[in-house]
Amino acid sequence: xxxxxxxxxxxxxxxxxxxxxxxxxxxxxxxxxxxxxxxxxxxxxxxxxxxxxxxxxxxxxxxxxxxxxxxxxxxxxxxxxxxxxxxxxxxxxxxxxxxxxxxxxxxxxxxxxxxxxxxxxxxxxxxxxxxxxxxxxxxxxxxxxxxxxxxxxxxxxxxxxxxxxxxxxxxxxxxxxxxxxxxxxxxxxxxxxxxxxxxxxxxxxxxxxxxxxxxxxxxxxxxxxxxxxxxxxxxxxxxxxxxxxxxxxxxxxxxxxxxxxxxxxxxxxxxxxxxxxxxxxxxxxxxxxxxxxxxxxxxxxxxxxxxxxxxxxxxxxxxxxxxxxxxxxxxxxxxxxxxxxxxxxxxxxxxxxxxx
Amino acid sequence: xxxxxxxxxxxxxxxxxxxxxxxxxxxxxxxxxxxxxxxxxxxxxxxxxxxxxxxxxxxxxxxxxxxxxxxxxxxxxxxxxxxxxxxxxxxxxxxxxxxxxxxxxxxxxxxxxxxxxxxxxxxxxxxxxxxxxxxxxxxxxxxxxxxxxxxxxxxxxxxxxxxxxxxxxxxxxxxxxxxxxxxxxxxxxxxxxxxxxxxxxxxxxxxxxxxxxxxxxxxxxxxxxxxxxxxxxxxxxxxxxxxxxxxxxxxxxxxxxxxxxxxxxxxxxxxxxxxxxxxxxxxxxxxxxxxxxxxxxxxxxxxxxxxxxxxx
Numbered sequence: 001x002x003x004x005x006x007x008x009x010x011x012x013x014x015x016x017x018x019x020x021x022x023x024x025x026x027x028x029x030x031x032x033x034x035x036x037x038x039x040x041x042x043x044x045x046x047x048x049x050x051x052x053x054x055x056x057x058x059x060x061x062x063x064x065x066x067x068x069x070x071x072x073x074x075x076x077x078x079x080x081x082x083x084x085x086x087x088x089x090x091x092x093x094x095x096x097x098x099x100x101x102x103x104x105x106x107x108x109x110x111x112x113x114x115x116x117x118x119x120x121x122x123x124x125x126x127x128x129x130x131x132x133x134x135x136x137x138x139x140x141x142x143x144x145x146x147x148x149x150x151x152x153x154x155x156x157x158x159x160x161x162x163x164x165x166x167x168x169x170x171x172x173x174x175x176x177x178x179x180x181x182x183x184x185x186x187x188x189x190x191x192x193x194x195x196x197x198x199x200x201x202x203x204x205x206x207x208x209x210x211x212x213x214x215x216x217x218x219x220x221x222x223x224x225x226x227x228x229x230x231x232x233x234x235x236x237x238x239x240x241x242x243x244x245x246x247x248x249x250x251x252x253x254x255x256x257x258x259x260x261x262x263x264x265x266x267x268x269x270x271x272x273x274x275x276x277x278x279x280x281x282x283x284x285x286x287x288x289x290x291x292x293x294x295x296x297x298x299x300x301x302x303x304x305x306x307x308x309x310x311x312x313x314x315x316x317x318x319x320x321x322x323x324x325x326x327x328x329x330x331x332x333x334x335x336x337x338x339x340x341x342x343x344x345x346x347x348x349x350x351x352x353x354x355x356x
Numbered sequence: 357x358x359x360x361x362x363x364x365x366x367x368x369x370x371x372x373x374x375x376x377x378x379x380x381x382x383x384x385x386x387x388x389x390x391x392x393x394x395x396x397x398x399x400x401x402x403x404x405x406x407x408x409x410x411x412x413x414x415x416x417x418x419x420x421x422x423x424x425x426x427x428x429x430x431x432x433x434x435x436x437x438x439x440x441x442x443x444x445x446x447x448x449x450x451x452x453x454x455x456x457x458x459x460x461x462x463x464x465x466x467x468x469x470x471x472x473x474x475x476x477x478x479x480x481x482x483x484x485x486x487x488x489x490x491x492x493x494x495x496x497x498x499x500x501x502x503x504x505x506x507x508x509x510x511x512x513x514x515x516x517x518x519x520x521x522x523x524x525x526x527x528x529x530x531x532x533x534x535x536x537x538x539x540x541x542x543x544x545x546x547x548x549x550x551x552x553x554x555x556x557x558x559x560x561x562x563x564x565x566x567x568x569x570x571x572x573x574x575x576x577x578x579x580x581x582x583x584x585x586x587x588x589x590x591x592x593x594x595x596x597x598x599x600x601x602x603x604x605x606x607x608x609x610x611x612x613x614x615x616x617x618x619x620x621x622x623x624x625x626x627x628x629x630x631x632x633x634x635x636x637x638x639x640x641x642x643x644x645x646x647x648x649x650x651x652x653x654x655x656x657x658x659x660x661x662x663x664x665x666x667x668x
Contacts, residue, residue, distance in 0.1 A: 050564075051567075051568075052564050052567075052568075072567045072568045073568065073569070073570040077568065078568065079565070079568050081561050081565060083559065083561055085562050085564065085565035087562065087565075087566075087579065087580065088583075089583040089584075090579075098566075098569050098579070099570050102569060102570040102571055102575060103570055146565075150569075
């Protein structure tokens, strides 16, 4: 186990820059999730930590030791691949013991370590099988078993659950979290799935366009997104955005939506009078069937029941947005409905997309 | 559905008129007849004719020949010292040609698998020998070995490997090596192409996983590359062995089996018997023996493969 420091990391392929100066400190035993849309550079960063990609500029330290020029095998890390990358001609037991056999570990030690990992992952009855005779979830477990037998300084996960179906993904997610609680090993986990990020991470690193957008605990990113990208990426269904103009009038302020509708805010935000801004609100914060002051009439476009709750697609003038409710009264809703956007739940983003 | 209906119908009395029943029963055979007839005429007729020659006395220059002589050719063959030498030479020729083609082909494929500047051009150049007609390759190499027009004897002499620049094709001890070298040059691309294709089908993340697991280049080659190449290696070596043991072009062109039959393989011996001495009957008998040997070899390989697969 070890801490991992990433300082001013740059990566370019030829003239194409991919990562523009990444700084990140990962504490010993921490579970960090790199999340972002495909092409944001998260996998590249992970592969650079593993030593599979060369570092263009900057420094990576594992346990305080610079590893930029070390071969992957000398970094003492383990990696779980999206494709599992199991050796197809080796049995499960051989797959798991490969790294130990390469290191000339004593046979008795290998047997006991592999057996205990197999028990931990429920692989005992499968040890003599070849990977092709396993299901996706079992292969995933073998890949994790291969990683844990070595007791490496850190675990790297590269979208390990992407090839599984939804049910299995949920189950494996919980198993990974439990495994982390048992082993307490430093882990870096790459995913594009924000649910995985939210559920697994001690800290989430949201990336976009080769730049870190925000680092923080899952709820920090959810409740207090630093910018429009994070606000839109974290959460499902995603946050609603309304573009418009901020109009201050003394103690209180209004927000004029593009399209003519004016929202009374009942307070002020740190925006200049008359500046263009974006207002954000999470669907579950939109109050349906509201009464009293500051309500607006919205048109119901579509109702999506998810079983757990109901997603209502609404239109406020030309602007589409969504509301999420647990109240089944709204299942058969059509026509118009009174909605309220409660001020404490509003997020304001300035013209550059930063939260104010 | 149709067959189900037919079976159900069969359990009761068939109500269809005889003509209709005949037509229905013969339909599948009529449909497949054109293909079957074509295959039989093109493949089986020549084969049966060729085999029948082995039991007849057929000499082009003897107008009275053509009669059935039973196993006489085979009796002669069992006493024929030239045939036994040709058989030994065939093993020598096939073994060294396949081994060297495979080793060099594998090295070449491994080199071409790594990206480098100008790889496309190098790949095209490497595969060039395969495109040269075999008899041209043979002539070319024969000239290269010839001290009058070719440079190789002079180079070997300059390196001190030869006491004087002479033609190895006329040396009874060495003449076999001339065609073998030409064959290796000509056949490397085949192995390089097929092995390269197999190499490129290996998922790259396996190598990455292995390098993280702590495997160096040699260990990665042994535990990933070789197991992935094994099926391709088995099938290409099997194919090439059969082709090369039958492949007399280079020997006919370069040494014509000489000097004194020292570089004669069974295939070139058949050619010599058939088209130089015009004894088709005897040539067919030798060909039949070669056919039996190659079929035995192929069956052995197939059995070996099945055994290896079942062991998995």
